[in-house]
Amino acid sequence: MSAEMTKPAGETGIDEDAAHLASLGYSYDQQFKREMTFWGNVSLGFTYLSPVVGIYSLFAASLGIAGPPMFWSLIIVGVGQLLVATVFGEVVSNYPVAGGVYPWSRRLWGRKWGWMNGWVYLCALLATIASVAYGSGPFLSSLLGMESSVNSVIMAALAVILLATLLNLGGTKVLNKVAMLGLLAELGGALVVGIWLMVAAREHDLGVLFQSFGAGEGSNYFIAFAAAGLIGIYQYYGFEACGDVAEEVPNPGRTIPKAMRMTIYIGGFAAMFVCLSLILAVPDFGAVISGADADPVGNVLLSAFGPVGFKVVLAVVLISFVSCVLSLQAASSRLAYSMARDGILPASKLLSKFSETRHVPPYALLLAGLVPALIVIGSKVSEDALITIISFAAMGMYMGFQMVVLAALRARLKGWKPRGAFQLGAWGTPIYVAALAWGVLGMVNMAWPRTPEAGWFSNYIVLISAVGVVVIGLVYMAWKKPYLKGDAPHGDAVPSAPAHSLKP
Numbered sequence: 001m002s003a004e005m006t007k008p009a010g011e012t013g014i015d016e017d018a019a020h021l022a023s024l025g026y027s028y029d030q031q032f033k034r035e036m037t038f039w040g041n042v043s044l045g046f047t048y049l050s051p052v053v054g055i056y057s058l059f060a061a062s063l064g065i066a067g068p069p070m071f072w073s074l075i076i077v078g079v080g081q082l083l084v085a086t087v088f089g090e091v092v093s094n095y096p097v098a099g100g101v102y103p104w105s106r107r108l109w110g111r112k113w114g115w116m117n118g119w120v121y122l123c124a125l126l127a128t129i130a131s132v133a134y135g136s137g138p139f140l141s142s143l144l145g146m147e148s149s150v151n152s153v154i155m156a157a158l159a160v161i162l163l164a165t166l167l168n169l170g171g172t173k174v175l176n177k178v179a180m181l182g183l184l185a186e187l188g189g190a191l192v193v194g195i196w197l198m199v200a201a202r203e204h205d206l207g208v209l210f211q212s213f214g215a216g217e218g219s220n221y222f223i224a225f226a227a228a229g230l231i232g233i234y235q236y237y238g239f240e241a242c243g244d245v246a247e248e249v250p251n252p253g254r255t256i257p258k259a260m261r262m263t264i265y266i267g268g269f270a271a272m273f274v275c276l277s278l279i280l281a282v283p284d285f286g287a288v289i290s291g292a293d294a295d296p297v298g299n300v301l302l303s304a305f306g307p308v309g310f311k312v313v314l315a316v317v318l319i320s321f322v323s324c325v326l327s328l329q330a331a332s333s334r335l336a337y338s339m340a341r342d343g344i345l346p347a348s349k350l351l352s353k354f355s356e357t358r359h360v361p362p363y364a365l366l367l368a369g370l371v372p373a374l375i376v377i378g379s380k381v382s383e384d385a386l387i388t389i390i391s392f393a394a395m396g397m398y399m400g401f402q403m404v405v406l407a408a409l410r411a412r413l414k415g416w417k418p419r420g421a422f423q424l425g426a427w428g429t430p431i432y433v434a435a436l437a438w439g440v441l442g443m444v445n446m447a448w449p450r451t452p453e454a455g456w457f458s459n460y461i462v463l464i465s466a467v468g469v470v471v472i473g474l475v476y477m478a479w480k481k482p483y484l485k486g487d488a489p490h491g492d493a494v495p496s497a498p499a500h501s502l503k504p
Contacts, residue, residue: 040176045263049238051271066228067215077232089257093420099338124396182323
């Protein structure tokens with residue numbers, strides 16, 4: 001594609017990306033600037049996926065449940081999510097519109113399906129921002145030498161949310177640069193920490209990856225492995241963020257599918273390398289499994305790097321948390337803006353406002369900062385409420401994914417023929433079916449009750465929170481009928497629907 005055809009929107013003339021967007025029912029007068037590079041797009045997905053955040057947050061729990069073999073769940077889940085990313089690649093190549101899952105679902109199935117997917121996914125994103133920010137609290141407390149308390153964790157979380165919001169308000173170019181900085185810091189830190197642990201702090205050989213060390217005794221080990229596998233399930237989402245900013249990427253039909261897959265490759269490698277290095281450096285698996293060593297990550301890092309080196313590692317970890325929140329906010333703000341632009345959210349006029357100087361939706365970004373901040377502050381009143389909200393985060397992500405996959409599979413079976421730059425051809429339907437089956441298994445694993453002694457609410461909290469969000473959405477749909485608002489195209493993927501030109 002020539003330089004003339006890929007010039008950013010706002011220059012003289014109409015580029016091919018703007019023409020494609022117009023063919024999808026949106027104005028030539030683009031508001032976003034196409035200033036996000038391929039590696040900036042990869043960085044956005046990578047920092048959203050954030051292997052350091054995912055592994056450091058869940059390593060102790062997974063190792064305690066299933067022992068070292070929990071490592072293999074990262075490979076299993078990585079392959080499953082790669083199937084989903086491949087489906088998303090074909091869909092976004094056809095519909096490179098800001099907001100990701102909402103406009104895709106709207107075009108593939110219809111107004112109601114699109115609205116519900118957008119609602120579920122927006123709730124999941126806002127809950128995830130709160131959970132990641134809250135998870136940064138203990139690390140910041142350790143870095144500052146403070147005792148980790150409810151107040152210190154809340155203050156740290158609010159500081160992370162505020163910083164990410166301010167950076168996002170800087171515009172796409174700032175987001176691109178900060179996301180790339182986050183990728184370099186997190187990937188570089190993961191490699192340095194992992195290599196040092198392998199060289200200077202290794203306690204075991206690779207044979208431990210096939211030994212449970214007593215984990216899961218008294219029950220079927222597969223059940224324990226499935227529970228520990230949540231470290232992988234919580235790890236591999238973020239690639240869809242590459243599509244949330246489709247109107248900020250030149251030649252998105254080719255660039256974004258490739259960026260989504262690259263996010264899985266790089267993020268998966270980093271996650272597996274960090275996890276493996278930590279496993280091999282844990283001195284006593286029995287102590288972790290019994291609960292005597294409640295913080296194996298902190299203890300391993302402190303022992304391997306010493307007090308000063310430990311602080312440096314913590315600083316890198318905190319950069320990972322900030323960049324993760326930054327990417328989550330970018331994705332959620334584009335989703336909220338996309339829905340508000342179509343007039344289907346409460347306060348749509350406000351949320352659809354656009355800053356002509358920064359080329360970002362400021363009020364949608366503020367929503368992505370304010371709601372998570374309120375959730376975090378709410379933990380002071382009710383920690384149970386925070387747990388309930390955060391429990392929905394990963395489940396909501398997977399629900400949003402599978403609503404897209406199901407809609408795409410349905411459209412294919414009804415005759416939809418993808419015409420984007422990235423196509424799966426004859427492999428499309430089998431890959432769609434495999435991706436859907438994988439996603440359903442992942443959701444069942446997340447919702448499965450595992451601690452009968454803890455009571456019914458604790459056992460079904462993930463399912464309860466998911467059903468609650470869906471029911472609220474259905475009630476609002478029946479009451480206000482938001483899906484009927486706006487005139488954006490919908491349900492036109494199948495041949496029987498009104499035709500809309502799709503120029504690859």
